Structure formats: structure tokens, C-alpha cells
Amino acid sequence: MAEHTQLIDAINIRTSVRAYDKEPIDDDTARQLSMTIDAVNMLADLNMQLVLNRPEVFAEANASGHLKNAANLIVIVGPKDDPQARERAGFYAERVALAATLRGLGTLWVGGSWDREEAAKHVRVTKNEEPYLGVVIGHPEHHLSYRAKSYDELVEFQRSHRPTKSFEQFTAGMSDAERTAAPDWFKAGVEAAMKAPSAMNRQPITFTYDASADTAAAHIDQSAGDGQALNDLGIAKLHFQIGAGSGEWAWGDGGLFIHK
Structure with missing residues (x-):
């Protein structure tokens, strides 16, 4: 792997x-x-x-x-x-x-x-x-x-390839103060999830951080519309886990991520 x-x-x-x-x-x-x-x-x-x-x-x-x-x-x-x-x-x-x-x-x-x-x-x-x-x-x-393009060129192509929701939209359940105070691993995880594919590019997954337990959670945003929400949830969780560096998810809507 x-x-x-x-x-x-x-x-x-x-x-x-x-x-x-x-x-x-x-x-x-x-x-x-x-x-x-x-x-x-x-x-x-x-x-x-x-x-x-x-x-x-x-x-x-x-x-x-x-x-x-x-x-x-x-x-x-x-x-x-x-x-x-x-x-x-x-x-x-x-x-x-x-x-x-x-x-x-x-x-x-x-x-x-x-x-x-x-x-x-x-x-x-x-x-x-x-x-x-x-x-x-x-x-x-x-x-x-x-294949002849450099890594930086490919990164830039991705950035301009399609629109994405903002970090604030991906963390809609959090306040500005909570976003600022969240650890770097959480922010990196969300940023990686922002690059995840989703059905019809709806990006229906949001994330929250619980400072008291030092855990993250992933949620299906029902307002994003129908689609392959559970599949999108799994994709977004993988991207988050890779971005966060290490840790493990619990399955399900609202499942918790424990950083290690």
C-alpha cells in the first residue's frame, strides 16, 4: 500500500x-x-x-x-x-x-x-x-x-479544476472561535476532505471538533440533497484520516475520529 x-x-x-x-x-x-x-x-x-x-x-x-x-x-x-x-x-x-x-x-x-x-x-x-x-x-x-507536468502544476490544476465549499461550510457546526482553537491535525483533515469527490459534487459531509474529548466527528448534511451520501461519507472520512496523519474512524453518520 x-x-x-x-x-x-x-x-x-x-x-x-x-x-x-x-x-x-x-x-x-x-x-x-x-x-x-x-x-x-x-x-x-x-x-x-x-x-x-x-x-x-x-x-x-x-x-x-x-x-x-x-x-x-x-x-x-x-x-x-x-x-x-x-x-x-x-x-x-x-x-x-x-x-x-x-x-x-x-x-x-x-x-x-x-x-x-x-x-x-x-x-x-x-x-x-x-x-x-x-x-x-x-x-x-x-x-x-x-505525466510531464510537475507536482506543483498538477496541484494548481486541481485547485482551478472545480469549485469547492469553504472551510467554514465544511465545519458548519462550529463557531469561528472553535475553528481557530481546533488542533492542526483537525484543520489538515478537513482541508484534505475538501478535495474529496462526491456525487454531483454536492460535498454533503461536514466535520466538527470536540475539544473536551479531543475527537472529531463527520456528519451527513441532509440539506445538500439526495445522492450517494453514505458513499460520500466514506470517501470524505478517508481523505480526512489521511490529512490528519493518523487515527481511526467509527463508521456511521456522526461517527467519531480519534487522533493517534
């Missing part, structure tokens, strides 16, 4: 990629991704699977221009009717996506821009499981020029 500093780098340069080059993912990279997925599946109690060279899964999205040359996918399979598993799916599949970012690949979380029935033909799903979501993966369009 990637080291902490590398995961921070991945968070700082990751963007949602909709246009891909046609060049297939090479065998060595595919093998490394599969090994990462296998390891993460054991931690997550999920059944994520890598599907390569299947543009038919994205036929409609590619034809409409919503995506371009999408052909590869991580299908996130987990138990039916299990809200916690959907949160775990966000947390752990985003870890795989960040590992792919470190290998120079582009990724995109998708809920409706893929043909689930077509994808199901290429994965193993038991009667007690269902595919939750997918992560498109591949070489970003013009990927050779992309």
Missing part, C-alpha cells in the same frame, strides 16, 4: 477525469491494481473487481460526450441492504482510486454513467450481493503531457 506522504500527494493532485486516451492499461499496472484491490477487499469485507477493455459498459455515456473513451472500471460489489458496507465502499474504493492516481491514471466515480447490466456480465456477484457504484479508470486524455 502507498505510504502516507504519497497518499497526501494523490489527494492534492487527484481530479475527476471524464476524457481518456484509448491506450489500454498495461499488464504490469493492471496486475498492481488487482493486487491492491485484493488487499483492500480483505480489509473492507467487499468484493471490488477490476474490469478492463469493456467500452460497451460506457457505450451511451461515450456516445453522448458525457465520457470519452471510457473502457475500464472498478466495480464495487458488496452485501445487499447494508448501509455500513456502502460507507466502507466509499472509504476503501477511494483508497484504490488514490493508488491509481499515484500510478498516473485518471479516475471518476460513477453512479449512473455506466450500464450496470453490461458490467454485471464481467464480474462475480453472489445472490446476497449487489454492485453499488463504479470507478472509471484509465489513462487521462493526452496522458503523456499530463
Whole structure:
């Protein structure tokens, strides 16, 4: 698995990629991704699977221009009717996506821009499981020029790539005085979570810090609208944990983070 500093780098340069080059993912990279997925599946109690060279899964999205040359996918399979598993799916599949970012690949979380029935033909799903979501993966369009960019250039591209809610919005349950007094690890965690992908870019997760217990909590902001809120919660928690440096989350809306 990637080291902490590398995961921070991945968070700082990751963007949602909709246009891909046609060049297939090479065998060595595919093998490394599969090994990462296998390891993460054991931690997550999920059944994520890598599907390569299947543009038919994205036929409609590619034809409409919503995506371009999408052909590869991580299908996130987990138990039916299990809200916690959907949160775990966000947390752990985003870890795989960040590992792919470190290998120079582009990724995109998708809920409706893929043909689930077509994808199901290429994965193993038991009667007690269902595919939750997918992560498109591949070489970003013009990927050779992309790889030639410096880390600072990629960080700047991410900064200007899409708008994000403010730190104050991400900590809406806190006062200005509480924000100022919060420890650096909390602030760094929130800043990393601000860079997390979310359904329709709604960014529906907020964080609070309890000074008396020295814990953080993550909350689903219901006013942000419907979407894949539990999945978004898991993704945001992972980004926060990486930004904070060390610690562990409890699952669930309102789950606590204990910094170590």
C-alpha cells in the first residue's frame, strides 16, 4: 500500500477525469491494481473487481460526450441492504482510486454513467450481493503531457479544476472561535476532505471538533440533497484520516475520529 506522504500527494493532485486516451492499461499496472484491490477487499469485507477493455459498459455515456473513451472500471460489489458496507465502499474504493492516481491514471466515480447490466456480465456477484457504484479508470486524455507536468502544476490544476465549499461550510457546526482553537491535525483533515469527490459534487459531509474529548466527528448534511451520501461519507472520512496523519474512524453518520 502507498505510504502516507504519497497518499497526501494523490489527494492534492487527484481530479475527476471524464476524457481518456484509448491506450489500454498495461499488464504490469493492471496486475498492481488487482493486487491492491485484493488487499483492500480483505480489509473492507467487499468484493471490488477490476474490469478492463469493456467500452460497451460506457457505450451511451461515450456516445453522448458525457465520457470519452471510457473502457475500464472498478466495480464495487458488496452485501445487499447494508448501509455500513456502502460507507466502507466509499472509504476503501477511494483508497484504490488514490493508488491509481499515484500510478498516473485518471479516475471518476460513477453512479449512473455506466450500464450496470453490461458490467454485471464481467464480474462475480453472489445472490446476497449487489454492485453499488463504479470507478472509471484509465489513462487521462493526452496522458503523456499530463505525466510531464510537475507536482506543483498538477496541484494548481486541481485547485482551478472545480469549485469547492469553504472551510467554514465544511465545519458548519462550529463557531469561528472553535475553528481557530481546533488542533492542526483537525484543520489538515478537513482541508484534505475538501478535495474529496462526491456525487454531483454536492460535498454533503461536514466535520466538527470536540475539544473536551479531543475527537472529531463527520456528519451527513441532509440539506445538500439526495445522492450517494453514505458513499460520500466514506470517501470524505478517508481523505480526512489521511490529512490528519493518523487515527481511526467509527463508521456511521456522526461517527467519531480519534487522533493517534
